[in-house]
Amino acid sequence: MVDKRTEQIKELLPVYFIMGSSNCNGRNPVDVLEEAIAGGITLFQFREKGESALTGKEKVRLAERLQKVCQENHIPFIVNDDFELAIELDADGIHVGQDDLAAVIIREKFSNKILGVSAHTIEEAEQAIKDGADYLGLGPIYPTRSKDDAEEVAGTEIIKRFRDHGITLPIVGIGGISPESAEQVIQAGADGVAVISSIASSSDVEETAKSFLRATSK
Ligand SMILES: Cc1ncc(COP(=O)(O)OP(=O)(O)O)c(N)n1
Ligand SMILES: Cc1ncsc1CCOP(=O)(O)O
Numbered sequence: 001m002v003d004k005r006t007e008q009i010k011e012l013l014p015v016y017f018i019m020g021s022s023n024c025n026g027r028n029p030v031d032v033l034e035e036a037i038a039g040g041i042t043l044f045q046f047r048e049k050g051e052s053a054l055t056g057k058e059k060v061r062l063a064e065r066l067q068k069v070c071q072e073n074h075i076p077f078i079v080n081d082d083f084e085l086a087i088e089l090d091a092d093g094i095h096v097g098q099d100d101l102a103a104v105i106i107r108e109k110f111s112n113k114i115l116g117v118s119a120h121t122i123e124e125a126e127q128a129i130k131d132g133a134d135y136l137g138l139g140p141i142y143p144t145r146s147k148d149d150a151e152e153v154a155g156t157e158i159i160k161r162f163r164d165h166g167i168t169l170p171i172v173g174i175g176g177i178s179p180e181s182a183e184q185v186i187q188a189g190a191d192g193v194a195v196i197s198s199i200a201s202s203s204d205v206e207e208t209a210k211s212f213l214r215a216t217s218k
């Protein structure tokens with residue numbers, strides 16, 4: 001039987017938009033987020049990373065503005081990596097990878113919040129499940145230009161392999177996903193797609209988000 005929390009998490013994953021100030025082609029991230037929400041994104045992750053990333057008070061200020069937009073639109077606000085920021089803002093959740101603060105430590109202190117963990121192997125996934133993860137981020141599914149230190153491209157096979165192994169935790173595919181490839185990611189067994197550039201740098205953010213929603217609802 002699938003529990004209620006798992007069902008609720010799955011409902012949040014279809015179009016998981018991730019972004020920080022450096023992903024918006026010089027546009028105001030608040031405008032980009034508002035347009036993406038108008039297009040139907042289901043979850044948002046604040047990921048302020050890279051050479052030109054904001055730090056300190058400026059980073060907190062941007063996070064607060066984006067969180068407010070999410071709250072006004074009932075979209076849960078997830079923080080990437082930065083556990084202190086997630087606590088300071090009382091965010092809805094946090095996403096961590098294998099090189100970040102251990103999921104088990106986060107779960108201890110952040111008991112009711114959404115906890116996402118990146119995994120590249122079955123062992124990492126099983127550990128994340130033991131640690132209390134709510135969902136797994138698997139990728140990069142396709143080549144990506146949004147993460148310099150990304151692992152090797154895994155293809156949609158990684159999702160099939162995890163499902164065939166019996167992993168039932170909600171899964172989101174990430175890395176190089178477009179509206180055209182989103183359906184393949186879902187067909188492989190994912191509950192949603194996590195997307196940076198295809199949405200954030202689109203010339204029509206709202207329409208692109210809509211295309212993702214259509215592709216993941218088929
Ligand atoms: C939904 C989702 N999946 C995977 C990642 C990647 O996390 P990580 O491996 O920690 O890399 P960074 O994003 O921190 O560079 C993610 N952020 N979100
Ligand atoms: C954060 C992250 N983790 C694996 S690939 C990736 C980048 C995804 O960005 P894009 O959707 O632009 O390829």
Ligand SMILES: [Mg+2]
Nearest residue numbers: 081096097100
């Ligand atoms: Mg990380």
